[in-house]
C-alpha cells in the first residue's frame with residue numbers, strides 16, 4: 001500500500017500551480033494515471049521516487065515512512081528502490097542491453113527471461129544507439145523490472161510500441177506484476193492502451 005498526501009508547487013508558464021494529492025494505492029494493484037499535459041503526472045511519479053521534493057506532505061509505503069516533511073524525514077531515492085521507467089528512457093549510452101540488466105541484477109536466468117519478454121535476445125550486445133525507439137523503450141521497462149521492485153513507476157512506457165508488440169508485452173507484464181506483487185503506477189495519454197490492465201484510474205487535473 002502506498003499512501004500519499006502532499007502538496008508540490010509546480011513551475012507552470014501561467015504562474016504558480018500546485019499538485020495536491022491525497023490518495024492510497026492498494027498493494028499489488030495497477031493504477032492508470034490520466035490527465036492533461038502539464039497537470040503534474042510525471043511530477044507525481046518523481047515525488048514518490050524521491051527525485052522531486054514536495055513542500056509539505058507524507059509518503060508511506062508498505063508501512064514504512066519515506067517522507068514526512070513535519071519530521072524532516074526524507075528517504076533517499078537509492079533507499080526507496082523503486083523501479084522507474086522514464087518518459088525519455090534514460091538509458092546508459094555506453095552500456096549494452098545485457099549490461100543494463102546486469103547492472104540491476106546478478107540473476108542470469110532472470111535476465112534471460114526479461115530479454116525474452118522484451119524480444120531483445122538478439123540485441124543483448126547492442127548499445128542504445130543501435131536499437132530502435134521501441135527496443136530502447138522495452139529495455140527501459142526491463143531494466144526497471146529487473147530489480148524486482150515493490151513499487152514500479154512507469155511514465156508513458158508504451159508510447160513507442162506498435163499494437164502487436166504492446167499487446168504481447170502487456171500480457172507478459174501482467175503476469176510479472178502479479179508474481180512480484182508490486183504496486184504499479186502507469187502514466188499514459190492513451191486510456192485505450194491500458195485497457196488490458198485491470199486496475200483503478202486516477203485523474204490528475206492540475207487544478
Ligand SMILES: Nc1ncnc2c1ncn2[C@@H]1O[C@H](COP(=O)(O)OP(=O)(O)OP(=O)(O)O)[C@@H](O)[C@H]1O
Nearest residue numbers: 009010011012013036037038039040041042043052
Ligand atoms: N522539479 C520541479 N519542480 C516544480 N515544478 C516542476 C518540476 N518539474 C517540472 N515542473 C513543472 O510541473 C508542471 C507539470 O509537469 P509534469 O511533467 O509533471 O506534467 P505531466 O502531467 O506529466 O505532463 P505531460 O503529460 O505533458 O508529460 C510543468 O509546468 C513543469 O514545468
